[in-house]
Amino acid sequence: MERTTFGLLFYIRRDKTNKKGEAPVFMRLTINGERADASIKRFIEPHAWNSAKGKANEKSRGGKDLNLYLDAISANILRIQRDLELDKKEVSAQIILNRYLGKEQSDRHTLMEVFRAHNEKCRALSGISLAPGTVIRYETTDVQQLKAEHLVADIHDKIWIRKARQKTKNMCNIPLLDEAQKIIDRYRNNPYCQTHGVLLPVCSNQKMNSYLKELADICGIRKNLSTHCATH
Numbered sequence: 001m002e003r004t005t006f007g008l009l010f011y012i013r014r015d016k017t018n019k020k021g022e023a024p025v026f027m028r029l030t031i032n033g034e035r036a037d038a039s040i041k042r043f044i045e046p047h048a049w050n051s052a053k054g055k056a057n058e059k060s061r062g063g064k065d066l067n068l069y070l071d072a073i074s075a076n077i078l079r080i081q082r083d084l085e086l087d088k089k090e091v092s093a094q095i096i097l098n099r100y101l102g103k104e105q106s107d108r109h110t111l112m113e114v115f116r117a118h119n120e121k122c123r124a125l126s127g128i129s130l131a132p133g134t135v136i137r138y139e140t141t142d143v144q145q146l147k148a149e150h151l152v153a154d155i156h157d158k159i160w161i162r163k164a165r166q167k168t169k170n171m172c173n174i175p176l177l178d179e180a181q182k183i184i185d186r187y188r189n190n191p192y193c194q195t196h197g198v199l200l201p202v203c204s205n206q207k208m209n210s211y212l213k214e215l216a217d218i219c220g221i222r223k224n225l226s227t228h229c230a231t232h
Contacts (some may be wrong), residue, residue, distance in 0.1 A: 001190060005032050010054045010070055014046050021045065025066070027073060029093045031081075036093035038101060040073060042066060072162065072173075074102060079173045102158075116214055144202040151176065151199075 007030035012023040022043035029036050048060030055070055056063035080099050086092045150163040159176040176184075184199050192201040203211070212225040 006030070006081065008041070008074055012044060012046060012049050017046070018043060023049070025049075025070075027077075029077060029097055031091060031093040031096065034093045036097040038097055040069075042069065072154070073100075074160070076154065076160070076173050094198065143200055144198065147197055148199065148200040 007028075009028050010025055011232065012025055014023050017023050020043075023046050025040050025042045025044060026037055026189070027040055043063070044056055044066060048057050048063055049055075050057050056066045058064050058067065077096060077100060079098050081091060084096065084099075146161065146163070150161050150211055152160050152162045154160060159181065161172070161174040161176055163174075164170055187193050190201050193199060209226045215221075216223065216225045
């Protein structure tokens with residue numbers, strides 16, 4: 001398999017300053033020697049930009065916030081490249097940039113579909129590299145731990161869930177689609193969510209199993225229902 005070379009850098013256009021004397025920030029993506037450039041819709045005073053490091057000086061006005069934004073862009077670009085490679089699709093600088101800018105119609109998934117796909121992978125590893133109990137816990141912790149701080153907006157004001165995976169600590173970036181946003185909005189004033197600082201009132205496995213037992217009794221089901229049944 002041909003090895004893919006990857007490069008991402010940020011730079012400013014000193015010849016394109018606005019009325020405030022601020023220069024626009026651009027990103028340059030290079031894949032196997034092919035380059036693609038785009039503005040990130042952010043500006044900075046030229047003297048506050050560190051060209052050698054490709055980022056703002058931390059102590060400059062707004063420098064820290066801009067660098068955090070650059071980190072978020074980098075994470076999204078890397079995620080897109082990874083997704084294309086996993087799907088065995090063509091990978092090029094322009095393709096990745098177009099997908100990031102929303103110029104390409106890519107496969108989109110709801111929040112729950114992404115979680116389900118992740119959990120299916122965990123189930124496949126059940127008894128191999130993951131304990132069955134760990135797989136069951138993944139079913140709820142993915143959603144249960146979501147907080148307002150995990151929602152971030154990109155340059156197009158689209159909302160993303162940016163959250164580190166519980167076990168690997170790898171940063172995960174998931175687009176928050178309209179239906180998922182409606183679910184979150186529905187529970188915005190939920191007492192449990194407000195008390196615990198979370199986005200969704202997800203029950204614990206113990207509480208859910210208790211509800212399932214009540215439903216089984218009401219419906220005359222003799223089988224011992226539990227969340228574990230859902231994995232089979």
